[in-house]
Amino acid sequence: MVRFDRNLREGQSVRVVAGPFASAIGILERLDANGRVRVLLDIMNGKVSAYLDCSALEAA
Structure with a gap:
């Protein structure tokens, strides 16, 4: 399993916090x-x- 910055993991549910897909x-x-x-x-x-970009994501 690949790990990403800020403890995000492959297969994890995320929310977009910036850009055209925000929310x-x-x-x-x-x-x-x-x-x-x-x-x-x-x-x-x-x-x-x-x-x-990874900085545009947060765990959902």
């Missing part, structure tokens, strides 16, 4: 080579994959 809830999927986090967001009754 969206999602599941942390993985860390890419650039240090960004891939998050599967639940938006408009569908799943959307997005790459976000």
Whole structure:
């Protein structure tokens, strides 16, 4: 299991706190080579994959 900054873990439920997806809830999927986090967001009754900076996330 991959660990992220600020004790975030792969598979954990997270909330986006900054940017265009602010207040969206999602599941942390993985860390890419650039240090960004891939998050599967639940938006408009569908799943959307997005790459976000780790600082834009908090545990939900």
